[in-house]
Amino acid sequence: TQLLEQSPQFLSIQEGENLTVYCNSSSVFSSLQWYRQEPGEGPVLLVTVVTGGEVKKLKRLTFQFGDARKDSSLHITAAQPGDTGLYLCAGSYNFNKFYFGSGTKLNVKP
Amino acid sequence: EPEVTQTPSHQVTQMGQEVILRCVPISNHLYFYWYRQILGQKVEFLVSFYNNEISEKSEIFDDQFSVERPDGSNFTLKIRSTKLEDSAMYFCASSYTENTEAFFGQGTRLTVV
Numbered sequence: 001t002q003l004l005e006q007s008p009q010f011l012s013i014q015e016g017e018n019l020t021v022y023c024n025s026s027s028v029f030s031s032l033q034w035y036r037q038e039p040g041e042g043p044v045l046l047v048t049v050v051t052g053g054e055v056k057k058l059k060r061l062t063f064q065f066g067d068a069r070k071d072s073s074l075h076i077t078a079a080q081p082g083d084t085g086l087y088l089c090a091g092s093y094n095f096n097k098f099y100f101g102s103g104t105k106l107n108v109k110p
Numbered sequence: 111e112p113e114v115t116q117t118p119s120h121q122v123t124q125m126g127q128e129v130i131l132r133c134v135p136i137s138n139h140l141y142f143y144w145y146r147q148i149l150g151q152k153v154e155f156l157v158s159f160y161n162n163e164i165s166e167k168s169e170i171f172d173d174q175f176s177v178e179r180p181d182g183s184n185f186t187l188k189i190r191s192t193k194l195e196d197s198a199m200y201f202c203a204s205s206y207t208e209n210t211e212a213f214f215g216q217g218t219r220l221t222v223v
């Protein structure tokens with residue numbers, strides 16, 4: 001059962017472009033986390049959103065939690081090659097257990 | 111900055127052998143987790159641990175798996191008799207409370223041959 005669907009699976013863009021990746025579910029989550037994972041390494045937490053409609057900004061990254069707490073988006077402004085990586089969303093009902101999406105693999109070309 | 115550390119970074123073991131994967135969670139954290147990621151697949155929850163007992167486990171976490179906090183700093187995952195399909199990256203994570211986000215270690219790549 002796919003609790004969290006991420007789209008697109010792959011995204012290749014030029015440096016300076018903007019992009020949005022999506023994380024969708026039919027389930028309502030108490031919280032949703034976004035992580036970035038480099039090959040062979042562990043997921044690195046970027047942000048946690050807990051309130052429906054919440055928007056959080058982290059430099060050029062903007063995260064939004066849907067009003068119904070079923071979906072989320074990550075928007076990157078003026079992407080840089082250093083943004084290249086696998087972006088994972090993970091939803092939780094109780095913070096005790098996270099359900100991960102399959103990820104969006106982003107490649108930013110210089 | 112405090113971080114979760116895992117050892118070893120890579121372990122190769124014969125099928126049927128026991129392995130112990132080690133983790134040192136962030137020092138003031140109280141909740142501990144193991145996740146795994148089979149190559150090319152999603153990160154999957156295995157088990158959560160609090161107050162010296164398992165608080166939740168997935169169907170993957172069968173009798174071959176066990177967790178322990180042998181002292182005040184280490185958190186271990188033992189696989190009693192490894193199978194080829196246990197080959198994966200195993201990630202340890204910890205959180206301060208049950209209502210805060212978890213921080214992940216760098217992972218142990220387990221290869222069962």
